[in-house]
Amino acid sequence: MQEITPFHTAINDLAGLAAGIHKNSGKIIGYMCSYAPEELIYAAGFHPMRLFSSKSDISLAENHLQAYCCSLVRGVLEDSLAGRLGYLNGMVFPHTCDSIQRLSDIWRLNTNHGFFADVIMPAKLNTPSARAYMKDVLKKFQTDLETAIGHSIAPEDLKASICLFNRIRKHLARIYELKSKFPSIIREKDLFAIVKGAMVMDRKELADRLENIVQRLEQKDPSPSSAKRIILSGSICDMPDIYSLIEAAGGMVVADDLCTGNRWFEGQMDEGIDPLEALTARYADRAICPAKHSGNTLRGENLVRLAKDHKADGVIFAFLKFCDPHAFDFPYMKDFLDKAAIKSLHLELDDQQQGQGQLSTRLETFIHMI
């Protein structure tokens, strides 16, 4: 589908994409976690860009982070120290896992990309005091941004930004919905490109392009597929293309519980209320990351429901090695699936991508079995 080509172009050359944004005098603020309040960044006139590791060899970051740190955190630091992130005009760190928490300090002390902010969100989300704090933190971040740009963010601009991101999320959700209904409607590698591209491309352009894709897909008359219906769960914070491997192994991703997927675009923000309230509700109520707390079984229940709703044949857990939050949740979530008689596979991904062959074999075996 030619509509998807720009997404592939964007994700294959992030520096080129950034250069294009700069040419239009855009300023780029980087982030590494889906709790970054993109709506505020955008409303302040910045281009929010999610960072992924370029997966280059680690050498400079060796002097700051030990080898038992996840490859995303080490990789992005390496990219910065090696000068590969020259296009950044700033960076924002929402509080999530311990590794990113320390990366924020290391970043502040060793790099110089202009704007810098910690958005120290609450770790628990299900109490009134935590919600009130969430709002305070968002407001503080807004003030930080306003200080940087030298004027205040107009309420209309924030509202417009919220509407734009709602559009983006709505289209992404629709694409996923279609994909679940007609798994062969879109190739796995294209889905991957769309989701990843959506985190880096110009957002206005993105919203239009997504709309086109939705229109095109809705006209399609997809052939039935016999591929196994798979749900991905975990953090592909760093997003290797395991989508294509799943497809090659005879599976189709019909839904996910990823913060680079469903967790990030699920749900709409209320456009009719005070924007800061709407933002607070969004970040407090969205499907949670394991680094945050909202009840003890919420993620497990969600995953089982997701698997049932999408008539999944199996669930694949995928997260990076050394990722504590996900590794802690894995046993109980697997247990929940077992009890519901849903098969699952656990993949611990490393950056080095070595053992792709081994990964494929494991996927094939699993998909064959379910």
Next chain:
Amino acid sequence: MTDTEPQKDKQKIKAAKRMREIMTAYYMDAMTARENNKKIAWITSGGPVEPLIAMDIIPVYPENHGAMIGASKMGEDLCVKAEEMGYSSDLCSYARADISCAQINGGPIGGLPKPDMLICCNNICGTVLKWYEVQARHFKVPLFILDTPVCHTEYSPEIATYVRRQIDDYIVFLETATGRKLDPDQMVQVGHLALKGQKLWQKVLTTTTHKPSPMSAFDAFFFLALIVTLRGTQTAVDFYEELILEMEERVQAGISSVPHEKYRLLWDNLPVWYQLKWLSKKFSDHNACLVADTYTSAWCSSIKYIDENNFLDSMAEAYTRIYLNNGVDKMADQVLDMIRLYDVDGFVMHSNRSCKPYSFGQMDIMNIVREKTGIPVLMLEADMVDPRSFSLSQADTRIDAFMEIIKQKG
């Protein structure tokens, strides 16, 4: 041999015996809590224990249990069991050991007494949040989280308001769990004792500014247990008063921890529990004494924020601004202060595979220390409980090389 024996006896700290008695009594108390109609709360090491004491709830510390498991060299076995349950070997070994122990009632004391509630304060790490969720599912008991946002660069008014509100939430939680009201007078009393205990603990630690040092960080690792588990009680206060007297006597009598102390070192991060003896001897053989550490001093690092006459209010700040919940540069400042105060010749950093918030950022601290003080720094790769991440021969060589550099400088 015979003529060194009395010397060795003299070297021993007498209060250790009393300390063991107190800890045994404490665990006995906890083990028989149910018969005595008392509730048990499991709580994180940096958690707000004072309201529990004031409400006569027995606090139990899985991390202290983790240390016991490590010291009794049962860590590997229990960690492996957790891995069999699906927990990655990259997770904190306290958590792994405790999670599997709870399932099989293993470990040095046959498992901890079951909790009636769980109190988790994330001022030390995000691990405890996940770990306590695991235990809340396992024991099916209520979990309270005191969420203390990290102070990267400041203790902001937003953070202050949030944590203060949660102190109220906490009291309500405890009152609901016990069906009793917190007695404000009792709380004041416990607050006084907690502060007093922390000040005494600080005094214990600073006795090592004396040259030669009457005790070492290895002793501090041991004597720490009371300020963690019995903070806010008269028992802790009495014990540390006694310990200080003994330290003063040792200073008077010229008894030192390391017989021929020549070099003084600072330790960073948690102890390597299963190699304490070996490490202690290793340094001692080089006439080097670990006189202080960043770990045990964490339990008196926020005394300055405590307002004795307004304990509950000031608790919010005191619990949020502990060592590990600060930015790396702030931590480096504290390390530099310690280097000056204890007048050390070298800095030993334990790069602890288990503890990411303590270990990431260490390299930056190392660079800052080198630059600002010029003292040699050694980084040892290990894990506090899981011996599979520690190579004795490698540590041996590296410590020798490090001491060589210090000796040349000296």
